[in-house]
Amino acid sequence: MKIKVGDIILVPFPFTNLQGSKLRPTIVLFVGKLDVTVIFLTSNLENAEQYDVLLRPDTFNDLAKPTLVKISKIATVDKELAKRNYGYVSDSDRRKIMDSLNDLIKFGY
Numbered sequence: 668m669k670i671k672v673g674d675i676i677l678v679p680f681p682f683t684n685l686q687g688s689k690l691r692p693t694i695v696l697f698v699g700k701l702d703v704t705v706i707f708l709t710s711n712l713e714n715a716e717q718y719d720v721l722l723r724p725d726t727f728n729d730l731a732k733p734t735l736v737k738i739s740k741i742a743t744v745d746k747e748l749a750k751r752n753y754g755y756v757s758d759s760d761r762r763k764i765m766d767s768l769n770d771l772i773k774f775g776y
Contacts, residue, residue, distance in 0.1 A: 668749055670698055673761055675728055675753040678744050680707055694736060694756055694764065703749065706764070707740035718771045720763050722756070729754035738767050 670676060672695050680691040693705035710732050712721070718738040724730040730753070756764065 668752060670695055670703055670746060670749055670752070671755075672696065672698060673755045675708070675730075675755060676703075676705070677750040677753070678703075678705060678748050680705070680740075680744075681742055683740075690750065692730075692734075692753060693742075696741065696768075698746075699743075701746060702743050703746055704741060704743045706768075707737040707742070708734050709737060710734050718767045720760070720767050722760055725757065727754055727757045728760070736764050736767075738764070738771050 674695045675692055676695060677690055678693050679688040680693060681688045692708040694708065695703050696706055697704040712733060712735055715735055716739065720736040720738065722728060722730060722734045722736060724732060
């Protein structure tokens with residue numbers, strides 16, 4: 668499967684306690700030779716945090732319902748673990764995600 672930045676793909680995403688993983692939709696942030704860096708998506712809107720970005724279903728992303736981009740939940744996984752490509756993030760949503768990610772990692776500046 669060809670993977671590019673902005674794609675929404677299914678990968679086993681690790682639990683924060685590292686005691687396992689769950690197959691989750693993610694957005695591709697970076698594509699390396701062997702790995703991809705992805706950011707976690709969830710349809711559970713109740714636990715939104717300050718930097719999370721809300722995506723609404725559209726013709727680009729093919730999401731079934733409103734979904735949060737969990738800006739603080741990022742992982743790097745082997746490309747071979749990618750199971751399915753749902754769609755991709757529109758340019759305007761990509762800008763929102765990158766702006767929020769940049770705000771999160773300012774390191775106090």
